[in-house]
Amino acid sequence: MEIPSMFDQISRKYDIANRVLSLGLDTLWRKKALKEAFKHLPAKKIDMLDIACGTGDMLTTAKEIFKDRLNLGVGLDPSLKMVERAKSKCRNLNFHLVLGTAENLPFKENSFDLITVAFGVRNFKNRQKGLKEIYRTLKEGGILTILEFSPPSNGNFLEKLSWFYTKRIVPLLGGVITGNKEAYSYLSNSIERFPTSENLSKELKHIGFQVLVVKKLFPPITVLYVGRKN
Numbered sequence: 448m449e450i451p452s453m454f455d456q457i458s459r460k461y462d463i464a465n466r467v468l469s470l471g472l473d474t475l476w477r478k479k480a481l482k483e484a485f486k487h488l489p490a491k492k493i494d495m496l497d498i499a500c501g502t503g504d505m506l507t508t509a510k511e512i513f514k515d516r517l518n519l520g521v522g523l524d525p526s527l528k529m530v531e532r533a534k535s536k537c538r539n540l541n542f543h544l545v546l547g548t549a550e551n552l553p554f555k556e557n558s559f560d561l562i563t564v565a566f567g568v569r570n571f572k573n574r575q576k577g578l579k580e581i582y583r584t585l586k587e588g589g590i591l592t593i594l595e596f597s598p599p600s601n602g603n604f605l606e607k608l609s610w611f612y613t614k615r616i617v618p619l620l621g622g623v624i625t626g627n628k629e630a631y632s633y634l635s636n637s638i639e640r641f642p643t644s645e646n647l648s649k650e651l652k653h654i655g656f657q658v659l660v661v662k663k664l665f666p667p668i669t670v671l672y673v674g675r676k677n
């Protein structure tokens with residue numbers, strides 16, 4: 448199944464599944480990512496693009512954190528049903544929500560101060576192309592913030608435990624909540640195929656980003672990256 452169709456199918460229960468499966472931590476991860484981005488942004492109004500915006504949680508969190516500093520908020524995602532949910536959630540927030548993929552961003556070069564991708568880079572069909580598009584559309588000095596899960600490593604007990612939870616428990620629970628076990632098996636399978644934080648940092652540097660932050664959050668399979676367009 449195509450990835451956007453899979454997200455169409457789980458869109459109705461997506462938010463509740465996130466809250467339950469992450470034990471509420473997903474909201475803290477987004478806040479942490481945006482607060483970290485905030486530290487590296489110049490003290491002026493912010494034009495922001497959230498790629499793989501899903502149901503819009505990164506945008507609503509950005510409004511909470513940046514308040515009036517947020518000048519422009521754009522969300523982009525290829526799943527129509529996820530975008531529809533984002534539209535209804537962001538009804539009064541004056542955001543622009545568009546259908547599209549990271550690999551072909553419908554924006555001019557040097558458009559945004561901040562681009563965020565929360566749990567979306569793993570879904571890019573062509574990661575290299577998507578990251579290059581991000582680089583192209585960021586303003587000079589602009590900030591990229593990525594939240595993503597990292598594959599299993601020979602880490603400590605907590606890493607092993609969180610990986611066991613992701614691989615064994617999440618597909619069962621996610622399947623019960625959304626009726627789509629396949630989508631939650633895809634989650635752990637796609638994490639296993641995803642680069643380690645060291646390798647993703649190398650990819651970002653290769654494209655031209657200055658990597659400012661690579662931080663494991665709690666639990667440590669969740670990683671926050673902040674890069675700057677040089």
Ligand SMILES: C[S@@+](CC[C@H](N)C(=O)[O-])C[C@H]1O[C@@H](n2cnc3c(N)ncnc32)[C@H](O)[C@@H]1O
Pocket residue numbers: 450451454465498499500501502503504505523524525526529547548549550564565566567570571572
């Ligand atoms: C796990 S959800 C993350 C949603 C949201 N960012 C969040 O934090 O909850 C991943 C999203 O990536 C989107 N996606 C899939 N392929 C994509 C692509 N090529 N470019 C951009 N987004 C994509 C899916 O439609 C889905 O909404």
